[in-house]
Amino acid sequence: MTASPNDDATVTPPAATDTSVVDPAPRPHATAEEVEAARKDTKLAQVLYHDWEAETYDDKWSISYDERCIDYARGRFDAVAGDQPLPYERALELGCGTGFFLLNLMQGGVAKTGSVTDLSPGMVKVALRNAESLGLPVDGRVADAETIPYEDNTFDLVVGHAVLHHIPDVEKSLREVLRVLKPGGRFVFAGEPTTVGNFYARWLGRATWEATTRVTKLPFLADWRRPQEELDESSRAAALEAVVDIHTFDPTDLENMAKSAGADQVHAATEEFAAALLGWPVRTFEAAVPPEKLGWGWGRFAFGGWKTLSWVDEKVLRHVVPRGFFYNVMITGVKPGN
Template sequence: MDAGQTDGTGQTREAGGPSASVIQAAWDDPKQANIIYHDAEADSYDDKWSISFDDRCIDYARDRFVTIAGTTGWPYPSALEIGAGTGFFLLNLVQAGVVAREGAHVSDISPRMVTTATRNAASLGLTVAGRVADAESVPYPDASFDLVVGHAVLHHIPDVELALREVLRVLRPGGRFVFAGEPTRYGDVVARRLSRATWWATTRVTRLPMLRDWARPAGELVASSAAHALESVVDLHTFVPAELAGMARRAGAVEVKVRTEELTAAWFGWPVRTFECAVAESKLSFGYRMGVYRTWQRLAAFDARYASRVVPAGLFYNALVTGVRAPEARP
């Protein structure tokens, strides 16, 4: 459908995109907002968040898994990622040897994200099944998987406890779930304030005559369509660690554990990410990117070894949670 055509309801719409009325309605419908926003982001999401499927992100995904769940059970014969996005977490866990290469499945509420995830899998030589799925009603039979994972997904789901019940339903008895990258309540407040301050400072400094070539082109600073503006709608929750653990237990999980990470690493990482979004891409060299990554690694290591001993868990940015479906009682 070309720009200016209608979607059957008399509403004009951008080429390939939802109508203005559908987008407007999504402001009051978080699930629809997630579909529209993530469909719009699918082709550029990996670049936006520096997602890759090389050693850097393989190590990151494996380390997050080990931090909360250890190394027992590797490789898991079958695994599902819910809210998979472009496949970042599961595909890198497969490459790390956490999940068997033949047993991976991805799902997401966004059809275009599922397409991107399966395309990424194919580019890595992996055969991964994909389904469009609502995390509150997962379209798989009971006891289908040995492992369910997700990264930065729970905070997008309206009813987190219901989603965790679905996760436990599709796990086999004794199967495990692992979710990482979930924002804590207080860590998120600090990160957002640092990001806003960085954006304000960077966009003003790059207006100076001697720094104008650092400014990102004006057109790139504005969302390419109304769909991208829904980013402010799709983030529904932040978590208090003890409350997140309580949700998992009420859903029926056993052996529940919650950990948090990234204090100084988040204080560094979020302003850097914001700075990168505000300046011209051509100014960000490979050397710069590797320097940023190594600095983040050192700060994350400091947080894990030292800060975690004295700083309350709720002040760290990222929450990780794991739990197990109770094994069946022996007769």
């Protein structure tokens, strides 16, 4: 059973052929009481947190559907699954969020048609809206990643970005992924936090938030401070974030988990070490100050700095730094068969 955004109800993801069931509506604001209840119910927390974030998520994480993010998504795919015949006929994004990964992969020629699923009704709504605005053939359902509401052997490709660490039983979900894949079909998951990377990223984020919110209390920096109610809401969202981020991964352990689920040709890769040391303070600072204060020059600095340090990571540091020290881990595997 999946946690519902309703206070006293649960919802089971319907079968893909059941058109009589209407997905639950988004709940964009959680009360203090709901947040407290969600501390004891991780799936309720997933719904509340991601519904809360859905309408602003793309802005918060500088997500776009243009060449910049198409190249990023395609780069993550190619890093672990390069040299594959493209495009795949039908792809599924698990834990789609706003559709960032699948929609940009489709624009990058990786798949022809797509389906999106997420436990959060708000995220599915935004993902489908984004797909429609891009003219992409995508359908979607509110669904639990541990019980994917599609028939066996449906998809040629399953993808996800920053989703596995939200799922209580990752191996069960990977078994579901293999079930809905056709024989020979591939999965690619990217953007998952490593255990070491998560430690320093969280520390940097907390330190940046504390420093920014303290400094902007000074009278001469008052116009750099977000309204207190926005900061309070961000703090409540952060409290839920601590509940929804369930796992971190050692790359080798994640490979073993995928193999145990039944996958062949399993391979994990990591990225972002120096880039993460810049990226986390930058993103936290952006969340703590009014967006109008950060103009084109800031965006150029943030993206340019990330690209430069990513190049350093790829060309230099990955040869000398253990892969478990990088922030992001990506993994791919194939369903046994033809």
